[in-house]
Amino acid sequence: MDYPAILLIVAACAYVAGMAGALLLRRVGRLALSVGFGLAAVGGACGFLSGVTSLATGQAAARGAVTFWSGPAPNLRLVIQADPLSCFFVTIVSMLGAAIAIYSLGYSGAYLGRKSVGLLAALYNALLLATTLTFVAGNVWVFLIAWEMMALLAYGLVTFEHEDRETRGAAVFYFIMSHIDAVCVMLGFLVLFQAAGDFSFDGLRGVGAKLSSGQRDTAFLLFVVGFGIKAGLVPLHVWLPVAHPVAPSNVSALMSGVLIKTGIYGIARVCFEFLGGPPLWWGALLLALGTVSAVLGVLYALMEHDLKRLLAYHSIENIGIIVMGLGASLMFVSTGHPVLAALALAAALYHTINHASFKGLLFLGAGSVLHATHTRNMEEMGGLVKRMPQTAMLFLLGAVAISALPPLNGFVSEWLTYQALLQGFGSTDSLLRLMFPVGGAMLALTGALAAACFVKAFGISFLAQPRSQAAERAREVPASMRLGMALLAIACLFLGLFPTVFLGWLGPVMNQLTGEALAGRLSLAGGWVLAAPGANAGSVSTAAMTLFGLSFLLVPLFLRRMLGRRAKTVRGPTWDCGLQGLTPRMEYSATGFSKPLRMIFKALFRPHREVQREYEFSPYFARSLRFESHVEEVFEERIYRPTRFWILRVSRRVRALQQGSLQVYLLYIFLTLLGLLLWAV
Amino acid sequence: MNSSPQVVDFAVGLIPLLAAIMLVLQLLLLAQRMLVTVIRVFALQSLLLAVIAGVVGYTCHAWHVTLVAVLTVMGKVLFLPWLLERLIRRVRIEQEISPWLNMPASLFLCGGLTLLGYLVARPFASAERVGGNTLAVAVALVLTGFFLLINRRKALTQVLALLTMENGVMLAAIAFSSHGMPLVVELGIFFDVVIAVMVLGLLVFRIRETFASMDTSRLNELKG
Numbered sequence: 080m081d082y083p084a085i086l087l088i089v090a091a092c093a094y095v096a097g098m099a100g101a102l103l104l105r106r107v108g109r110l111a112l113s114v115g116f117g118l119a120a121v122g123g124a125c126g127f128l129s130g131v132t133s134l135a136t137g138q139a140a141a142r143g144a145v146t147f148w149s150g151p152a153p154n155l156r157l158v159i160q161a162d163p164l165s166c167f168f169v170t171i172v173s174m175l176g177a178a179i180a181i182y183s184l185g186y187s188g189a190y191l192g193r194k195s196v197g198l199l200a201a202l203y204n205a206l207l208l209a210t211t212l213t214f215v216a217g218n219v220w221v222f223l224i225a226w227e228m229m230a231l232l233a234y235g236l237v238t239f240e241h242e243d244r245e246t247r248g249a250a251v252f253y254f255i256m257s258h259i260d261a262v263c264v265m266l267g268f269l270v271l272f273q274a275a276g277d278f279s280f281d282g283l284r285g286v287g288a289k290l291s292s293g294q295r296d297t298a299f300l301l302f303v304v305g306f307g308i309k310a311g312l313v314p315l316h317v318w319l320p321v322a323h324p325v326a327p328s329n330v331s332a333l334m335s336g337v338l339i340k341t342g343i344y345g346i347a348r349v350c351f352e353f354l355g356g357p358p359l360w361w362g363a364l365l366l367a368l369g370t371v372s373a374v375l376g377v378l379y380a381l382m383e384h385d386l387k388r389l390l391a392y393h394s395i396e397n398i399g400i401i402v403m404g405l406g407a408s409l410m411f412v413s414t415g416h417p418v419l420a421a422l423a424l425a426a427a428l429y430h431t432i433n434h435a436s437f438k439g440l441l442f443l444g445a446g447s448v449l450h451a452t453h454t455r456n457m458e459e460m461g462g463l464v465k466r467m468p469q470t471a472m473l474f475l476l477g478a479v480a481i482s483a484l485p486p487l488n489g490f491v492s493e494w495l496t497y498q499a500l501l502q503g504f505g506s507t508d509s510l511l512r513l514m515f516p517v518g519g520a521m522l523a524l525t526g527a528l529a530a531a532c533f534v535k536a537f538g539i540s541f542l543a544q545p546r547s548q549a550a551e552r553a554r555e556v557p558a559s560m561r562l563g564m565a566l567l568a569i570a571c572l573f574l575g576l577f578p579t580v581f582l583g584w585l586g587p588v589m590n591q592l593t594g595e596a597l598a599g600r601l602s603l604a605g606g607w608v609l610a611a612p613g614a615n616a617g618s619v620s621t622a623a624m625t626l627f628g629l630s631f632l633l634v635p636l637f638l639r640r641m642l643g644r645r646a647k648t649v650r651g652p653t654w655d656c657g658l659q660g661l662t663p664r665m666e667y668s669a670t671g672f673s674k675p676l677r678m679i680f681k682a683l684f685r686p687h688r689e690v691q692r693e694y695e696f697s698p699y700f701a702r703s704l705r706f707e708s709h710v711e712e713v714f715e716e717r718i719y720r721p722t723r724f725w726i727l728r729v730s731r732r733v734r735a736l737q738q739g740s741l742q743v744y745l746l747y748i749f750l751t752l753l754g755l756l757l758w759a760v
Numbered sequence: 761m762n763s764s765p766q767v768v769d770f771a772v773g774l775i776p777l778l779a780a781i782m783l784v785l786q787l788l789l790l791a792q793r794m795l796v797t798v799i800r801v802f803a804l805q806s807l808l809l810a811v812i813a814g815v816v817g818y819t820c821h822a823w824h825v826t827l828v829a830v831l832t833v834m835g836k837v838l839f840l841p842w843l844l845e846r847l848i849r850r851v852r853i854e855q856e857i858s859p860w861l862n863m864p865a866s867l868f869l870c871g872g873l874t875l876l877g878y879l880v881a882r883p884f885a886s887a888e889r890v891g892g893n894t895l896a897v898a899v900a901l902v903l904t905g906f907f908l909l910i911n912r913r914k915a916l917t918q919v920l921a922l923l924t925m926e927n928g929v930m931l932a933a934i935a936f937s938s939h940g941m942p943l944v945v946e947l948g949i950f951f952d953v954v955i956a957v958m959v960l961g962l963l964v965f966r967i968r969e970t971f972a973s974m975d976t977s978r979l980n981e982l983k984g
Contacts, residue, residue, distance in 0.1 A: 760880055
């Protein structure tokens with residue numbers, strides 16, 4: 080009996096019930112919230128169990144596709160299939176969905192009486208359902224329907240606080256970009272369909288061999304653009320830092336954690352399964368895009384002092400790291416190194432689930448801060464570690480994870496990516512092999528900059544003195560919110576400390592995509608040590624590191640106990656340079672903290688600073704002072720704005736055709752007719 | 761064609777002649793400025809079409825082409841002209857029509873369009889059932905009708921232009937096969953034409969009420 084499949088159906092039913100319940104009870108806000116998010120949590124838990132058991136028992140690999148509706152036309156069918164790749168992504172969406180649903184029980188309470196919480200909960204359930212459906216789609220119809228539903232529902236959620244003009248603009252921007260990506264994906268599937276004559280994923284498998292190389296490249300590029308927009312790859316990322324921050328924080332967490340991963344799922348599904356036998360430059364292109372996304376994402380994140388925008392830019396960075404792994408894996412496939420391909424793919428997929436867990440955690444943390452202080456601007460926070468200690472600790476854990484510091488999960492996946500990249504240099508004689516060490520170096524730079532960024536994010540937001548009244552009055556958030564975050568923190572810890580267990584579950588996925596499961600080749604010493612396959616590969620044990628680190632923590636404590644019995648503890652004020660006490664205005668600001676990096680990367684940021692001073696006698700006694708500083712958003716300014724300008728300009732020209740005169744319209748038709756006739760003659 | 765040879769010869773000679781007269785009437789329409797005359801010329805043209813259809817129906821023993829002839833007489837020769845003349849009396853439109861392009865230039869252009877019609881129809885000459893050049897005349901009728909549609913400003917003349925185009929289409933259908941189009945299609949076209957005239961007649965009223973004129977070029981004031 081395939082219990083995981085039944086669990087998955089139960090999950091879908093829970094989402095539907097949650098959606099219906101929340102809508103029916105929307106007049107009773109408090110009840111709608113409990114029912115809607117409660118059922119979403121149940122559904123998420125079922126989906127999570129289903130995904131994990133499918134992978135752990137290997138049942139997923141044996142499953143076939145299920146047709147649940149057959150239309151009148153031969154290709155018009157709705158098919159679902161939960162193979163290992165699907166199950167892996169279902170695990171991610173369900174895990175995050177459940178944790179966020181629990182968090183939302185508390186978080187959405189703030190909307191009670193102000194907005195329709197029932198609607199929020201219903202949309203949330205629907206979005207989880209659509210995303211799950213995207214991952215288990217078994218043919219192109221189901222995939223595209225779910226894909227568009229997902230985009231539409233996400234639009235609805237982004238625009239939830241639509242009273243704000245900024246929100247509406249961001250949502251429309253997101254909507255337009257979603258349209259472009261859907262068009263690209265549809266065209267890509269049509270190219271594949273021409274050769275396969277079949278819309279089912281089974282029929283499309285290995286269809287690349289039937290295409291001419293030109294068609295194959297076209298399809299590949301269409302999919303990269305389509306899925307790249309969804310994933311937020313540079314230079315298609317511009318919608319992401321606009322749309323993610325304005326959504327309610329629980330939705331931001333879901334969007335950043337899972338929705339952008341649908342792009343990764345698409346790339347993995349299409350490039351490895353459908354197009355097959357890739358030329359070397361495909362992988363190289365993905366590796367290059369990933370590298371650029373990773374570095375630029377973190378650099379722009381450093382310049383932000385809007386906490387949620389900062390996290391959104393970090394999503395771009397992490398998507399970049401994931402795509403680096405995918406690109407490297409594709410390169411290894413085309414050069415015929417299945418073991419390395421599986422390793423790079425494992426790194427990419429590992430980072431996918433890692434990013435979902437720690438980015439979800441961080442966005443929920445940011446949501447808690449927003450809940451407590453009602454601001455997203457870091458320059459108005461500060462001192463929160465005293466006022467909301469548990470949230471602060473959970474946020475710190477997420478920050479350590481995203482900065483790729485051992486022993487947490489970000490470290491493990493980035494370490495695997497390094498292993499794949501470092502061994503890549505010897506994998507081929509092509510000049511493109513230079514991309515591996517360069518990518519590795521850039522990944523190192525990214526890691527360091529991410530650490531710097533989170534020192535800033537945590538330090539400015541949580542440490543020192545409160546910078547505003549709002550921060551001073553902040554209180555710890557409700558228990559359900561902390562529980563939601565804690566669940567994700569546990570996921571981070573588990574994925575960090577027991578990587579070999581998780582990689583064992585990942586085996587069927589790697590087997591499905593690269594034909595190499597790496598079974599048993601990644602673990603040493605009974606699973607306590609993670610080892611990369613290959614002659615010069617490294618090995619690492621996060622569990623041992625933790626023990627080692629804890630022992631270093633314990634030794635001084637022990638020594639102090641033993642030797643310092645007579646020592647006295649005195650608490651004194653912080654030294655204030657002889658001034659009359661320290662005030663928040665003396666604190667290091669977020670802008671100040673990132674200034675050195677802004678100067679180093681001046682060529683990219685093109686920082687702009689303007690100081691206006693009004694004074695009567697001497698500049699030292701200013702009456703008013705205005706300070707303005709910002710960095711240029713290169714892609715927005717250099718690519719998107721000119722494109723928009725030209726489109727509008729051409730449209731205005733074309734509009735001259737609309738004369739409003741019947742005769743002129745008839746003339747257009749007549750001239751077309753004459754032209755066609757003359758052409759035929 | 762399964763009638764006696766003399767009858768067929770007569771029909772083959774008669775049909776291109778009638779078609780040519782239809783084209784001449786079309787040019788007359790183009791040059792004519794009096795609304796009532798325009799309507800009557802159109803009625804005459806439709807009558808010729810009906811005669812052609814009748815001849816084809818008789819010689820080929822195709823009863824439904826004969827039915828087309830009867831319907832044309834009833835609809836386009838009697839009912840529509842009567843309707844339009846009544847409309848003219850009711851809205852009391854001034855009889856002058858001011859075209860965009862003056863008369864000599866229009867005639868010159870229509871000569872070119874007729875040539876184009878012949879050029880287009882040449883490859884199909886062997887496929888024609890009834891006499892040479894009927895298809896060419898039909899295409900020329902459609903093209904000049906279209907030009908008339910563009911060149912005139914009054915909604916009423918535009919209606920008539922559309923109707924002459926429709927005559928051209930009918931002629932092409934009769935010329936191209938002894939069976940004409942399937943009856944269902946022909947009835948559909950008749951129905952369409954009647955509805956179109958009704959709608960346009962209504963439109964004429966509306967335009968006149970709103971703009972105190974029947975000039976469709978005034979409609980560009982509605983542009984956003």
